[in-house]
Amino acid sequence: xxxxxxxxxxxxxxxxxxxxxxxxxxxxxxxxxxxxxxxxxxxxxxxxxxxxxxxxxxxxxxxxxxxxxxxxxxxxxxxxxxxxxxxxxxxxxxxxxxxxxxxxxxxxxxxxxxxxxxxxxxxxxxxxxxxxxxxxxxxxxxxxxxxxxxxxxxxxxxxxxxxxxxxxxxxxxxxxxxxxxxxxxxxxxxxxxxxxxxxxxxxxxxxxxxxxxxxxxxxxxxxxxxxxxxxxxxxxxxxxxxxxxxxxxxxxxxxxxxxxxxxxxxxxxxxxxxxxxxxxxxxxxxxxxxxxxxxxxxxxxxxxxxxxxxxxxxxxxxxxxxxxxxxxxxxxxxxxxxxxxxxxxxxxxxxxxxxxxxxxxxxxxxxxxxxxxxxxxxxxxxxxxxxxxxxxxxxxxxxxxxxxxxxxxxxxxxxxxxxxxxxxxxxxxxxxxxxxxxxxxxxxxxxxxxxxxxxxxxxxxxxxxxxxxxxxxxxxxxxxxxxxxxxxxxxxxxxxxxxxxxxxxxxxxxxxxxxxxxxxxxxxxxxxxxxxxxxxxxxxxxxxxxxxxxxxxxxxxxxxxxxxxxx
RNA sequence: CGGGGCGUAGCGCAGACAGGUCAGCGCGCCUGCUUCGGGAGCAGGAGGUCCCCGGUUCAAAUCCGGGCGCCCCGACCA
Numbered sequence: 315x316x317x318x319x320x321x322x323x324x325x326x327x328x329x330x331x332x333x334x335x336x337x338x339x340x341x342x343x344x345x346x347x348x349x350x351x352x353x354x355x356x357x358x359x360x361x362x363x364x365x366x367x368x369x370x371x372x373x374x375x376x377x378x379x380x381x382x383x384x385x386x387x388x389x390x391x392x393x394x395x396x397x398x399x400x401x402x403x404x405x406x407x408x409x410x411x412x413x414x415x416x417x418x419x420x421x422x423x424x425x426x427x428x429x430x431x432x433x434x435x436x437x438x439x440x441x442x443x444x445x446x447x448x449x450x451x452x453x454x455x456x457x458x459x460x461x462x463x464x465x466x467x468x469x470x471x472x473x474x475x476x477x478x479x480x481x482x483x484x485x486x487x488x489x490x491x492x493x494x495x496x497x498x499x500x501x502x503x504x505x506x507x508x509x510x511x512x513x514x515x516x517x518x519x520x521x522x523x524x525x526x527x528x529x530x531x532x533x534x535x536x537x538x539x540x541x542x543x544x545x546x547x548x549x550x551x552x553x554x555x556x557x558x559x560x561x562x563x564x565x566x567x568x569x570x571x572x573x574x575x576x577x578x579x580x581x582x583x584x585x586x587x588x589x590x591x592x593x594x595x596x597x598x599x600x601x602x603x604x605x606x607x608x609x610x611x612x613x614x615x616x617x618x619x620x621x622x623x624x625x626x627x628x629x630x631x632x633x634x635x636x637x638x639x640x641x642x643x644x645x646x647x648x649x650x651x652x653x654x655x656x657x658x659x660x661x662x663x664x665x666x667x668x669x670x671x672x673x674x675x676x677x678x679x680x681x682x683x684x685x686x687x688x689x690x691x692x693x694x695x696x697x698x699x700x701x702x703x704x705x706x707x708x709x710x711x712x713x714x715x716x717x718x719x720x721x722x723x724x725x726x727x728x729x730x731x732x733x734x735x736x737x738x739x740x741x742x743x744x745x746x747x748x749x750x751x752x753x754x755x756x757x758x759x760x761x762x763x764x765x766x767x768x769x770x771x772x773x774x775x776x777x778x779x780x781x782x783x784x785x786x787x788x789x790x791x792x793x794x795x796x797x798x799x800x801x802x803x804x805x806x807x808x809x810x811x812x813x814x815x816x817x818x819x820x821x822x823x824x825x826x827x828x829x830x831x832x833x834x835x836x837x838x839x840x841x842x843x844x845x846x847x848x849x850x851x852x853x854x855x856x857x858x859x860x861x862x863x864x865x866x867x868x869x870x871x872x873x874x875x876x877x878x879x880x881x
Numbered sequence: 882c883g884g885g886g887c888g889u890a891g892c893g894c895a896g897a898c899a900g901g902u903c904a905g906c907g908c909g910c911c912u913g914c915u916u917c918g919g920g921a922g923c924a925g926g927a928g929g930u931c932c933c934c935g936g937u938u939c940a941a942a943u944c945c946g947g948g949c950g951c952c953c954c955g956a957c958c959a
Binding site: 323325326327328329330331332333348350351405406422423454456457458460465471511512513514521523532716719721749751753769785787788790791818819820821822823824825826828837839840848 | 882887891892893894907908909916917918919920921950951952953954955956957958959
C-alpha cells in the first residue's frame with residue numbers, strides 16, 4: 315500500500331475524549347472513530363488488525379474441530395423467555411419492535427440461538443460431540459461504556475458452544491478450548507493469566523477467565539506470587555490478616571452520631587479490624603444480616619452465591635427490621651432474621667458493632683456468646699496482602715482486562731429449550747453444553763496496552779496491520795524513489811508493505827511510522843549515497859545499516875525473528 | 882441511575898461567572914518560495930448554524946429555561 319493513497323488519518327494531538335492508552339492510540343493511529351457512546355467505526359488500519367486477530371482465532375478454532383456459523387443478531391423474544399433471560403438481562407439487552415409490534419432483541423450472546431438449533435437438529439448420541447462457533451457482532455446496552463473499545467455497546471466476539479453427551483465430554487471440550495485460547499493469546503503476543511471466575515448470568519459451574527494485567531482493566535485479579543493461585547476478586551478466597559484482641563465482657567457505649575466505620579473507629583479509638591460491619595440485604599422479601607470484619611468489604615458476587623439474587627435494604631426497611639437507623643444496627647438480640655457471618659468473624663473477641671439503638675454501639679462482642687450466627691460463609695473481598703488460601707504467602711491484587719471467558723454450562727439451556735439426544739438405549743438426555751467467548755476488540759486494545767511506548771503502538775508481527783514500513787526520507791529525490799520502489803516491489807511479494815511515498819518531511823514520516831507501530835522499518839536516506847539503507851526494529855529501536863542489495867534479506871531475517879516470538 | 886466535567890474551524894484549545902470592538906490562537910488544510918533524517922521557515926489563502934430549540938435584551942458564544950451529545954468517578958457488567 316502506498317501511504318499517499320491510503321486512508322490513514324493520523325492525529326498528532328491527543329483527542330480529548332480518550333483516557334486510556336489503547337483508546338488514545340487507536341484514535342491517533344486512525345484505526346477507529348467514535349460513532350456513538352460505546353460504538354465505533356473501524357477504519358481500514360483498525361480493521362486490518364481485527365481481521366488478523368480473527369484469522370488467528372479461526373485457525374485455532376478449526377484446529378480443535380470447531381465449525382463456523384453465522385447466526386442472526388436479531389432475535390425473537392419467545393426464545394429468550396424460555397430460558398428466563400428476557401427478564402434476567404434487563405436493561406442490558408437492546409430491544410426493539412418490528413412493524414407488527416413483535417418484540418425482538420439484538421443478541422448480547424448466542425446460547426439460546428445455538429441451543430435452539432441443537433434442539434431441532436441433534437437427535438442421537440451419534441451426533442455428538444459438536445463444537446460450533448461464530449465471529450460476529452454482539453449488542454449490550456452497557457450502563458456505562460468506557461475506555462474506548464474496551465467496553466463497547468456493540469462489539470465483535472468469537473463465541474463457541476460445545477455439545478456433549480455428558481460431563482466428561484464437556485470437560486474435554488472445555489479443555490480443548492482452554493488450550494486453544496492460550497494459543498490464540500500467545501499468537502497475538504498477549505501475556506494472559508488464567509483465573510477462576512464467577513459465572514454470573516451465564517449460569518453453570520466451572521468458569522475461567524483469561525486476564526491481561528493492565529491498569530486500563532476493569533476487573534480485579536488476585537494473584538499469589540509464590541504458588542500461582544489466581545482468581546477473579548469476585549471469587550477469590552484468602553486467609554485474612556489477624557486482628558488480635560483479648561476477651562472481655564460486652565458493654566454498651568454511647569456513640570452519638572457515629573455511623574460509619576471510620577467514625578466509630580476514630581471515636582472508640584479502635585482499628586477497623588476490631589469493628590464488625592452489620593449489613594442488611596433483601597433476598598427477595600427475605601431480610602438477611604451479613605457480618606464482616608470492619609476492615610473488609612462484602613463481596614456481592616460471593617454473597618449472591620450464598621443467598622441468591624439480592625439488593626441492599628432501604629433505610630426504612632433497616633429501621634423496621636432492626637428498630638435502629640442505618641449505622642447503629644447489629645446482630646445482638648436480633649430475631650427472625652437469618653444471620654450470616656463471614657469467616658473473619660469466627661472466633662473473634664472484643665468486636666464492636668451497632669446496638670440496634672440509635673447512638674449506641676456494643677463493644678467486647680464475641681460471636682455465639684453474644685449473638686447468634688446461623689452460618690459462617692466467605693463473603694468478603696480479598697485485600698492486597700491477605701494470605702494465599704493455598705500457600706499462605708501474601709496475595710497481590712491487580713487490575714486486568716478480561717479477554718476471554720470459558721464456561722461449563724451444563725444443561726441450563728438444553729433443558730429450557732428441549733435440546734436432548736437419545737442414548738444407546740433410546741433414553742432421552744439433555745445435551746451438556748459449554749460456552750466460550752473471546753472479545754476481539756479487547757484483544758486488540760490489550761495488545762496495545764501491553765505493547766506501546768511514548769511514540770506509539772508496537773505491534774506484534776502476527777497482528778500488525780502491515781509488516782514493513784518503507785520510509786524514503788526524500789521522496790522527490792529520484793535515486794531514493796527508485797530504490798524505494800524496487801524494494802517495495804520485491805518485498806510486496808509475500809509481505810504486507812506500507813510505502814511512505816508522501817512528499818512529507820522526514821520527521822513527519824518517522825513520527826507516523828512509530829505511531830502506527832509497524833514492526834520493521836526500512837529507511838532510505840542519507841546512507842543511500844554509499845549504497846546503504848537502514849533496517850530498524852520498532853520494538854526496541856535496534857537498527858542495522860546494510861547495503862541496498864542486502865536490504866530485503868535483512869528484512870526477512872528480522873521478520874523471521876519477530877515471528878518466532880509469537881509461535 | 883447518582884456525582885462531576887465538557888460541547889466554539891478537521892484536531893487541541895482561549896473567549897463566558899464584567900453581554901457590544903469577539904469570531905480568536907496553535908496545529909492541520911490550499912498556493913508560492915526556501916528547506917529536506919525525528920511533527921520546518923517565510924509570505925499569502927480557504928474554512929465556523931460558537932451543539933440544538935426557546936426566552937431576556939437595543940444587542941447573546943457569553944445571561945435564563947428546556948433538550949441532545951460526549952467524557953470521567955461510582956453503581957452496573959460473560
